[in-house]
Amino acid sequence: MSRLLSKENFIKIGEYIYRKSGIYLEEEKHFDKISKYIDKRAQEIEVDSFRKYFFKLRFEDKEGSEFQELMNAITVNETYFFREKxxxxxxxxxxxxxxxxxxxxxxxxxxxxxxxxxxxxxxxxxxxxxxxxxxxxxxxxxxxxxxxxxxxxxxxxxxxxxxxxxxxxxxxxxxxxxxxxxxxxxxxxxxxxxxxxxxxxxxxxxxxxxxxxxxxxxxxxxxxxxxxxxxxxxxxxxxxxxxxxxxxxxxxxxxxxxxxxxxxxxxxxxxxxxxx
Ligand SMILES: C[S@@+](CC[C@H](N)C(=O)[O-])C[C@H]1O[C@@H](n2cnc3c(N)ncnc32)[C@H](O)[C@@H]1O
Structure with a gap:
């Protein structure tokens, strides 16, 4: 299956994520994860291109729920009790x-x-x-x-x-x-x-x-x-x-x-x- 995310669009969404959350994504480390997420999410919300997904995320997300979905997918939540005790x-x-x-x-x-x-x-x-x-x-x-x-x-x-x-x-x-x-x-x-x-x-x-x-x-x-x-x-x-x-x-x-x-x-x- 061909992927919706191109390298150019990775830069666009990377900048958007950075501006909104401070999280800095690197192409080498994070491209695959973001690309898979966008394919999955696009299917769920029934859009067939990165452009449509990105438009929805930026301009049709009044409640912030699309941004929340994205954050839930990309954050690294590793932790345990008494860490660095x-x-x-x-x-x-x-x-x-x-x-x-x-x-x-x-x-x-x-x-x-x-x-x-x-x-x-x-x-x-x-x-x-x-x-x-x-x-x-x-x-x-x-x-x-x-x-x-x-x-x-x-x-x-x-x-x-x-x-x-x-x-x-x-x-x-x-x-x-x-x-x-x-x-x-x-x-x-x-x-x-x-x-x-x-x-x-x-x-x-x-x-x-x-x-x-x-x-x-x-x-x-x-x-x-x-x-x-x-x-x-x-x-x-x-x-x-x-x-x-x-x-x-x-x-x-x-x-x-x-x-x-x-x-x-x-x-x-x-x-x-x-x-x-
Ligand atoms: C690796 S966990 C650290 C948990 C705990 N403090 C520890 O050290 O075990 C990092 C957490 O930072 C959260 N995080 C990342 N960006 C954030 C932001 N802009 N505002 C609030 N939380 C954020 C992530 O969702 C993730 O759960």
């Missing part, structure tokens, strides 16, 4: 006690997982907070998760995970908070609903601002898919969304010093964190 330890042993001591009583501490993917990261934050126990006994802590992909947000809300996803959780913690099911693990009732999830694009500043201010932002393993200009833009959005003294934590291959210079880098043990 030293950062969760720094959060509960160092960052939260410090912020708790400096904040007026009665004001909640707010943590954003951006992007959350299927929820393993924000639930790992919650698991560390409840397991550590001290700060949460004295102060409300809110955890919020966002992602551009609506499929992963639905999965996060359902809280059902495969063996692969939970493999790094110590057995005692797993048994305390999850219920074993024939095909995986269901997050128990106590923690289901502990994270406020929503579908959002980090490039939509007005929409991100609606989430309010945060004390800690986890943004791990998303900036690697962006180019320098987009990384800068997102880093500054996070800066604006942080309370003074708040922290950003990045993935192990991401360095704020290479993106913007407005944060103060701090080392806690081997873990780099960035303070506003």
């Amino acid at each position: 030293n950062q969760f330890e720094v959060l509960v042993n160092s960052i939260l006690p410090e912020l708790h001591a400096s904040k007026p009583a009665g004001v909640p501490l707010r943590i954003l997982s951006s992007p959350s993917s299927t929820g393993e990261e924000p639930y790992s934050i919650v698991l560390h907070i409840v397991e550590e126990g001290k700060v949460v006994e004295e102060r409300d802590i809110e955890v919020v998760g966002i992602d551009i992909d609506s499929t992963v947000i639905k999965k996060a809300q359902a809280g059902f995970y495969s063996d692969r996803s939970i493999h790094a959780i110590p057995k005692d913690i797993l048994h305390r908070w999850f219920v074993k099911k024939p095909l995986g693990y269901q997050l128990g009732e106590d923690l289901l609903g502990s994270v406020d999830f929503s579908v959002r694009n980090v490039f939509d500043k007005a929409d991100m601002r609606k989430l309010g201010k945060f004390d800690v932002i986890f943004s791990r393993n998303m900036l690697i898919y962006f180019d320098d200009a987009s990384r800068k833009e997102v880093a500054m959005t996070f800066y604006d969304m942080l309370n003074p003294g708040g922290y950003v934590l990045l993935g192990h291959a991401e360095y704020m010093s290479r993106i913007v210079s407005v944060f103060k880098a701090k080392k806690v043990g081997d873990t780099l964190i960035y303070q506003k």
